[in-house]
Amino acid sequence: MKSSSTPAYQPLYRQIKVLLTERLESGEWKPGEPIPSEIDLAQRFSVSQGTVRKAVNELAHENVLVRRQGRGTFVASHANEHTQLGFLRISPDDGGVDTLQADLIECRRIKADASAARQLEIETGQPLMRLRRALAINGRRVIYEEARVPAELFPGLDAFVLEQHRCMLYSMYESAFSVKIVAAEERLKAVAADEESATILGLTVGAPLLMMVRVAYTYGRKPVELRRSLCNTAAHHYANDIS
Numbered sequence: 001m002k003s004s005s006t007p008a009y010q011p012l013y014r015q016i017k018v019l020l021t022e023r024l025e026s027g028e029w030k031p032g033e034p035i036p037s038e039i040d041l042a043q044r045f046s047v048s049q050g051t052v053r054k055a056v057n058e059l060a061h062e063n064v065l066v067r068r069q070g071r072g073t074f075v076a077s078h079a080n081e082h083t084q085l086g087f088l089r090i091s092p093d094d095g096g097v098d099t100l101q102a103d104l105i106e107c108r109r110i111k112a113d114a115s116a117a118r119q120l121e122i123e124t125g126q127p128l129m130r131l132r133r134a135l136a137i138n139g140r141r142v143i144y145e146e147a148r149v150p151a152e153l154f155p156g157l158d159a160f161v162l163e164q165h166r167c168m169l170y171s172m173y174e175s176a177f178s179v180k181i182v183a184a185e186e187r188l189k190a191v192a193a194d195e196e197s198a199t200i201l202g203l204t205v206g207a208p209l210l211m212m213v214r215v216a217y218t219y220g221r222k223p224v225e226l227r228r229s230l231c232n233t234a235a236h237h238y239a240n241d242i243s
Contacts, residue, residue: 013054016045020055024064024075024180025219031077031174035065064182078170078181087170087184089212090142090236098138102167105144105200106132107159109151116148119215120223127151133167134200142236144200145229153179153224169225170216179224184216188238197230210238 010018020035029035038056042049056073059065066076091097110130117124128148135143147169151157154177165172173179193207201209209230216225231238 012047013051013058016041016047016051016055017058019045020059021064021219027178029075030178031075031180034072034074037072062182076182078168078174087181087216089186089238089240090137090231090233091239092138093235093237095138099136101136101139102169103134103136104132104159104162104167105134106130107157107162110148112148112150116226119226120148120150122150129154129157131162131169133169137236140235141201141232143229143231144197145227147225147227149173149225153177173224180218181216181225182219183221184214186212186214188212191230193230201230201232203232207232209233212238 020041023029035041035056036044038049038052041052041056045052056065056067060067060073063076066074068074088097088100108130110128112120112122112124112126112128114124116128117126120128127150129151131147131149133145133147134141135145137143149157154173157177161176162172165176170181173181189211191209191211193201193203193205193209195205197203197209198205198207203209210233212227212229212231214225214227214229215223216227218224
């Protein structure tokens with residue numbers, strides 16, 4: 001039970017967590033599939049079942065794994081409706097999100113500027129795919145956003161592929177390119193709508209918007225997406241469950 005990325009000073013269950021994450025990253029267990037039982041994993045790694053349970057519980061708490069009563073533990077997936085909303089932080093003031101629709105505005109290849117390269121940990125000038133879309137919550141356009149992803153991680157990504165997946169990005173990354181988003185960091189700032197965002201969201205120029213800048217990560221804390229979202233919060237709000 002050795003791994004170059006598993007320092008000896010870590011608690012044993014954390015070492016098992018690293019090993020499980022490495023298996024997930026390698027694709028041994030794919031999104032939506034069950035992982036082996038705790039007994040099987042304990043035998044594989046020569047540790048107690050309790051140690052495995054602690055590692056699995058931590059991955060489940062991070063929404064990397066999902067426990068299903070009576071069925072086992074599965075790799076979390078963005079392919080179902082519930083997890084598609086897992087990273088959506090904008091909700092209507094008067095209720096929940098009943099429907100979410102994404103409309104593609106642009107898909108094109110660009111070069112990474114210095115800021116995008118730094119945040120995505122790539123070289124300046126490397127090719128990116130720039131994806132622009134509008135999101136309607138319960139039938140009302142609320143969010144205009146742009147996502148930038150390294151082109152080498154998404155070979156063949158074009159408007160046709162996006163439309164095939166209803167422009168739902170995280171489920172598309174996962175099912176079409178085997179890139180699973182497991183974590184994200186966001187920064188928020190109040191801004192004024194420019195002409196482009198005002199037109200797409202049906203607002204006047206200068207209307208207040210909430211800007212969210214997100215870096216999304218796959219396994220191993222590798223950044224794979226840089227996203228800027230402009231949100232009309234006149235009848236919506238940002239909500240985050242901190243635990």
